[in-house]
Amino acid sequence: MKFRFSAADEAFRQEVRQFVRDNLDPALKRKVELGLRLERADYVAWYGKLEQRGWITPGWPPEHGGPGWTHLQRYIFDEETQLGGAPRIITSGINMLGPVLIAFGTAEQKARYLPAIRRSETWWGQGFSEPGSGSDLASLRTTAVREGDHYVVNGHKIWTSYAHVCEMLFCLVRTDPDAAKPQQGISFLLIDAKTPGVTIRPIRMLDGGRDLNEVFLDNVRVPVGNLVGEENKGWSYGKYLLGHERTGIAGIGGCKQQLARARRLAAAQPLGEGCLLDDPAVRERLAALETDLMALEFTSLRILSANQSVRVPGVEASILKVRGTELRQQILDLLVDIAGPWAVPFSEEAMLEGFDDESPTPEAFVAVAANALDARKASIYGGTNEVQRNVIAKVMSS
Ligand SMILES: Cc1cc2nc3c(=O)[nH]c(=O)nc-3n(C[C@H](O)[C@H](O)[C@H](O)COP(=O)(O)OP(=O)(O)OC[C@H]3O[C@@H](n4cnc5c(N)ncnc54)[C@H](O)[C@@H]3O)c2cc1C
Incomplete structure (x- = not known):
């Protein structure tokens, strides 16, 4: 085509x-x-x-x-x-919750939450994963027990992006522990992060950042009006949410941006009479990555142009996710090699100070190591690459 x-x-x-x-x-x-x-x-x-x-x-x-x-x-x-x-x-309110509320929320929930999401007044955290329930999300153990016009929620969420700067959380919780299948007893609840019993504890990440969090829920009282859709049907809303935002899953724009950065950095690194960009080994790696990226870009465009529904089908999305994140990591690894001795995995502050006063880290290289470490996460979030490969294998073998 x-x-x-x-x-x-x-x-x-x-x-x-x-x-x-x-x-x-x-x-x-x-x-x-x-x-x-x-x-x-x-x-x-x-x-x-x-x-x-x-x-x-x-x-x-x-x-x-x-x-x-x-x-x-x-x-x-x-x-x-x-x-x-x-x-x-990047916000989960725009990318994840909004489409779910539009599809399954009450008129009141839409009127109350959607405008504030659009205006960036309310940031939302996605409380799905738990210790022991990541890839196997349906095993989640956070409970919500109905008491009058409230649910009382108890549990422990983890890896909740930006929860420390969020006003609200949308969580999957278990409302029927006796359901026949683990997926059947789960509900989708909106929780105000300021409710007594909610404790948010940031997690230090490889790059020194603290964007991820643990969220502890200890007898948190949530009004029943904060239930999205029907009780015990939360799994299907969660699946809708995870499958919704997939048009950009390959991250082509980000890869292009990083490749352009690699070219800039290689041109800024002196080598003999010229610069690192003159080195055939560097040029070869850049060319190989650019070729791989072009192949991924056309695969992505073929899938998107053939598909005008809101969702990109599962197996195609899995292929794009695996390949896009692998490429991103390879490009960031090349950046580290280009930065050479300037690629030091310390905090930004330490890197800005450099090794000593006489040789401060050039500004362009300051965050390279941190960015490469940070890119490791790309093959984990949104469903790990191993799990995506399972999806691909299942479809290919059927
Ligand atoms: C940067 C980042 C942001 C995140 N943000 C959020 C967020 O906002 N909200 C949220 O709810 N979660 C979030 N997550 C969590 C993310 O969804 C989970 O990390 C992911 O689903 C994997 O779960 P896990 O960490 O429990 O690993 P596990 O599921 O325990 O997996 C451990 C290892 O085993 C492998 N594995 C597991 N099952 C299989 C299998 N069946 N076949 C082959 N290999 C397998 C995995 O690939 C992985 O290598 C985030 C994660 C990251 C890294």
Whole structure:
């Protein structure tokens, strides 16, 4: 199958590119391009611009504030914003909860929560995983017991991204411990993170960041009005959520951005009379990665253009996820090799100080090691690559 962007798609690409140029704060762009850690305020500043333009919720239907884009337009948007140095849309409220509330929430839940998500006023944490219940999520043990007009929730969630800066959590909880199958007794609850009994404890990550958290739920009283959909049907809402946001799963824009960074860094590293970019070994690795990325890009575009439903089918999404995350890790490993002695896995502060006062770490290399360590997570979250391979193997052998 031949693939070509239409003239309308190309015009849309120019529109997004110009929007990024006109609206992205140069200081924020610099932070993104150097791979420095972003705070909630950084994201919110950019999201505000997207919200004003009507672009903050690409996956939502137009009647709820989505822009009504095709898969390809969403792909172009992701690519152009990332190449332009803008922060990605990372919030679980936009990417995960919004579509679930739109599909299964009550009118009151939609009116109460969706506008605040669009305006980045409320950030949501995804409370699914538990110690011992990650890949095998249906084994989750957090309980919610109905007492009058409340559920009383007890349990322990883990790896909850950004919970420490979130106002709200959406959680899978067990409401029927006696159900015939583990998937059948689970419900989907919205929990205010300020409720007594909620304790959020950040986890130190490989790159020195603290974006992940443990969440302890100790006799937390949640109004029954915070149940999404029907009691004990939460597993199907969770599956809907996990399958929804898959158009950008290969992360092509991010890989392109990192490859461009690799070229810049190689050009900035002196080697003999020239620079590292003149080294045939470096050029060969760059070329191999660029070729692999191009192959993945066309696979991704073929799948997206053949598929106009909201969801990208499971096995294709698994292939894109495995290949995209592997490539991302390989590109970041190349960055580390390019940075050579500057790729030191310390905190950003320590790296900025450099080895000694006479040889401070060049700014461009400051976060390379941390970014490469951080990229290890990509093959774990959103379903580990081993589990994705199981999905692929099952379909291929059937
Ligand atoms: C950066 C990051 C952000 C995350 N954010 C969130 C979040 O916001 N909310 C949330 O709920 N969760 C989040 N997670 C958790 C994530 O969903 C789990 O880490 C993931 O599902 C794997 O579960 P686990 O860590 O319990 O590992 P396990 O499931 O215990 O797996 C351990 C190892 O065994 C392998 N394995 C497991 N089962 C199989 C199998 N059947 N076949 C072959 N190999 C197998 C896995 O691939 C892995 O290598 C996040 C994780 C990361 C890394």
